[in-house]
Amino acid sequence: MLTYLVRRLLLMIPTLLGITIVVFAVMALSPGGVGAQLATETMDMKPQERQAIMDYYNKRYGLDQPAPVQYLRWLNNVSPIGFTVNNDGSLGTFSFTKGMDLGDSFHYGRPVSDILAERIPITLLLNVITIPLIYVLAIAIGVKAATDRGGRFDVGSSVIMLALWAIPTMLAGVLLLGFFANVQQWHWFPTAGIGSRAAQDMPFMPHWGSLWDVGLLFLGVILGTGLAVWLSRWDEVKKRALVSGGVGALIGLWMAAAHAEHVWFNWIALPVLGAAIGYGLGKMPSFAWRVATLGIIGTGMGIVLATQLMGPGFVRGFLFDRIWHLVLPIICLSYGGFAALAKLTRTSLLENLSSDYARTARAKGLSDKDVLWKHVFRNSLLPLITVTAGLLPSLLSGSLIVENIFSINGMGQLAVEAVKSRDREMVLSITWISGFLTLVGYLIADLLYTLVDPRVSYD
């Protein structure tokens, strides 16, 4: 196992080198070369100043030297083992503990490592929250669809998943931002960033004006959830469905009322939509699902009601502020991956449910539920793990768009700016870091695979 790890790590190096060479080649081959941005930015300066700056950069980065030499210099800077570089640009002694120098950004004028240190955590935050969310939801829906094979949930969810997967991230982001974060529509969510300025000064936890408000909140939650659970426990399907349909219509009406303008379309369409969804949810045969979905809606409604009635003095707190800002971006980032994974889970489960070992388990006398959870489930997870490897690059790409739409200052946004301003150091560093993260993702996926599947051993 150790040899396998070492081998994989060693194999990463040529790939990383390859990535950086490709990107460097693109920059070098492009019309204008690497120093083009520099030339345009210094256009307005006096000739002597301009010359001084060009000289400084040339010395520092060797911009006046041919491309392959520039690449080697950069490689030398980045690698922790190599030649130290003196201030005037000449090479010093060879050292094993030189440390990594990612260079300075042309565009920002600050060291790249500082900028990255600020931005990477934000992108990681988005992705780290998204990944488990995707998996949990996908497995839940996939399992339900597989056990309901051919039924309405299955067919319906398959179509919805396919449609969701096809919605481009930017469209979803724009729609979410436009409808839910806009003063003209429902201004429920903030328009930009991951935290409001005021939140920096807020205490971490939320803080209510008075004890009565806290009590009100609890009351709201208990009432909402309790009513929802009580409703889902009704046995008469039709009555239950009608009542939840009615509640849905009410919610729709309230949403139409909360809209900034009075659009007649909203007043008709939203209650109808709410009624339909409510009816559908109420009719679901699976008790667990009913409680879950109706319960969440009930809790949400309870909280909303409580907040409407609360007095002033509510301080959001850093934690909630952050969460509030993250809701829309995370929805945007996760729906695509979740749709794809849900389909994959369903396919994998169906295939395993009709396998020979499942038949053996049934022949032993196990109930369908036990066959599913004790035998089939773990085997079905295997393709999901394989897919994880490919999930990371697509999430990074998604981050690019999401951060752009929601004006979040993460690594994705940084990448777009760096490329637009032809900031050489920044582009190279982002490239190899994202490549590195991807390769690490592959490695983790392979290692996870060995944990789950005893047939696989790496020698």
Next chain:
Amino acid sequence: MTNKAQLSKAQVSRESFGRMIWKRTLGGVGVKLALTWVGILVIAAVFAPFLANSMPLIMSKDGEVSMPVLRYLDTEDAAVLAAFVTLIGLWLLPMHLKLRSWLMWIVGVTAAVAVLASLMLKPPQLIIYDDFRTAAYTEVDWRLMPPIPYAPTDYLRDQRALPLQAPSIQHWLGTEENGGDVLSRMIHASRIALSIGIVATSIAMVIGVIIGGFMGYFSGLVDMIGMRLVEVFESIPTLFLLLTFVAFFGRSLYMMMIIIGVTSWSGYARYIRAEFLKLRKQDYVQAAVASGLPLRSILFRHMLPNGVAPLLVAMSFGVAAAILAEATLSFLGLGLVDAPSWGQMLNQAVKSATFNWWMAVFPGGAIFMTVFAYTLIGEAFRDAIDPTLARATGVN
């Protein structure tokens, strides 16, 4: 002894493998809808100058009949029209030609027309659209305007139209930030989207097939180097690679096609390599080797046609991805400079403080429908060829 010529067409190739697959693919409702949408797009792309333009299609002034539209067609319009007409012609004619002949005819005719057109057609470089609304064109005996009487780059300066108007009677889908008509721009943008989709995917496929084929057939060192290359292109998030290429290489249409093609070949290479590895072990390939058939025949007659099926599936998804890539680039502000694009219009939806919903719903909807349609077609194809393939390819 009957030979092939004597048997009627109905008897020969009663159920060729390819035809069987094609029939199975077209079974579902979803696929038919998807093909309808693609068909609409193709019609929009081909006939764009006739569907949305500021000048009359045909008019009669003082007894003289003229077709102003024709004067403003350029090489690209002519070539696209020629390709379409050839395609329809080949399909309708009772001749039974092989795929290779089809491609040769289409490419040949298109190229010929393109050359002729570049010599003969000389549309004026600068068009002042306001002229078409002056007396010279409005006071006529009769005239027939295109269904959408605005050209994509007609910014309606004479009408002092306010930019970013919601849909109305004059502008069915509203106007965009410069004053141009959204529907017109969308129709013309479909041409860009489709052409980028098809050409970029073809480029990616050719590169992928060549590299993957070498890897699969020769193994050993070639395989190792090839795999590293594939890994390199897979590890960089595609969007980022695209951005880098585009930012540094410029933003012309052909550049975009090449760039999108060059960044997405790795998937096809993997497919072909896996297929070749599998095919090499197949008995009929072994039999071909044992019969001493030449390498050329083994590769192109025995291996490639049987390995192509998953590739076609990947191609369908690939076109969707390419269209999406172009839209994303336009959205981020790195798209084509001049031409209309769905992504660029989508961007305008949230640029200002107001939410211009028609800019999000309609161009965004078009992108969504196109991606959805190609995905459906790809999935139907995949289910027809091999239901077990769905598992193997996982998400995509």
Next chain:
Amino acid sequence: MSDLLLDVRDLHTYLRTGEETIKAVDGISYQIKRGETFCLVGESGSGKSISALSVMRLLPAAIASHPAGEIVFQQENLLTLPDAALRRIRGSRIAMIFQEPMTSLNPVLSIGAQIMEALQLHNPGLSTAEAEERTIKALEQVQLPNARRRVRDFPHQLSGGQRQRVMIAMALACEPELLIADEPTTALDVTVQAEILRLMRELQESTGMSLLFITHDFGVVAEMAHQVGVMQQGKLVEKGVTEQVLRQPQHAYTQQLLAAVPENLARQAGRIRGDNPSLTLPISKEGTSTSADSALSLARGDQAGVSPLIEVKNLKVWFPIKKGLFRHTVDHVKAVDDVSFELPKGGIVALVGESGCGKTTLGRAILQLEQPTSGSVKMRGTELVGLSAKALQPWRGRMQIAFQDPQSSLNPRLLVETTLTEPMKVHDIGNNAEERLELAGDALERVQLKRDFLWRYPHEFSGGQRQRIGLARALVLNPAFIVCDEITSALDVSVQAEILQLLLAIRAERDLTLLFVTHNIGVVEYLSDWTMVMYQGKIVERGPTAQVCGDPQDAYTQKLLAGVPRLDKVA
């Protein structure tokens, strides 16, 4: 309380696929008494497996339905029993084992865990320690070596035979009264099959349980069954005491099936092995020089001067095993390990062995489809190993191969006509396209197919027809030598009989040399003049078929032949 255990009355099972409904089981009735073995025998598609799965309602409810009939077990109709009650019976009163032991066991759970699950499900009061003890006992009962240690092993760490033992242990853990076995030994090697069958007989005697055994092999029926039922297309055409049915079959279909079994084929044709005058040449033993042993192993006659068609000397095909950081070679898989023999002109030589012995690799290495690691292969005196592709080209027309799997032996994209005429074009057979077409049609007719089949695609044919087309493809180049790589292993016994008879006829016409690779001893005895037995890459015994099969010298050969289920070994 009779000793009638299972009473199947007029069982019907219909399967819904797409828009069609198939009558998989169309009204069968039989009875199984306590302690008795009942065999259901039939070809593929006869419905025997479906009927076995129907007993415990293991077919997916979405596809299968039972519109009529009853299955009575302990005074209850299993077909209408509610789910909870049925689950109590499954695994504890009636147990089932299946054909493919690798896929029938859950790959991610240890074998001990899977057996314990059955125990704890049907014995709720059992503690974990007790369950583990009983599991180990069950494994010992099926004679799995080192049971206590192997309890924690995973299925992929065991061999095929061992996995089937685990399946049996799992089935018997709760001491059922009836064991349903759906072709449990079909996927196993002959020697392993013999052991498993013996084990099952012993267990049956010691526990007194009944056995419903599904199979397609009459030899197995003869060994195992007290009563037998013959199924054809969903119906039970004959049923009775085994000896009666096998010796004096009443129904035409049964007679047909029995006549097609290779053992009976030999008797019908009246072949007395070793009497063939066309055989002249001995097959030389490895290690000794040719001149000495041509006197040694001469069957009869003295035409020692005729040179062999194919000479193989010290052939080795070794595949490297690479491990470690830098993938250096640690060991080799010795698929073919220093093999030498000669193949006489015009003879049919059988190459027998179990799976993994290297016989397929040997056949392909002779044809240069697999690169030999060392050694020599000579055809008509010319060395073939190491020849360039161009130099090898003319020889390719003289030696051909036919494959095992009907699904992948023909290129699905090409018309049969192209598949047959293309090799002819490459080897300059026939002066123009019409002549080649004519010859291709001739080849099809020779394998008893219609000329019009030239204009069809492979997917329009059945498995047996595709094997015939594969033979036609091999014949079309007029080769002197054909390797038949298990060509009948995937076919039903009646189709197999036809193909074997076809081969004999073709050989007689064209004076062909055939190397028939197989694992089926019955086929060997019917078809071949000479036999070579292969084990772990080496040839352990060789000689005229009568001698090798009648009086084997080598221990492995003896074990192999002893394990073959024979019709005359009626239980």
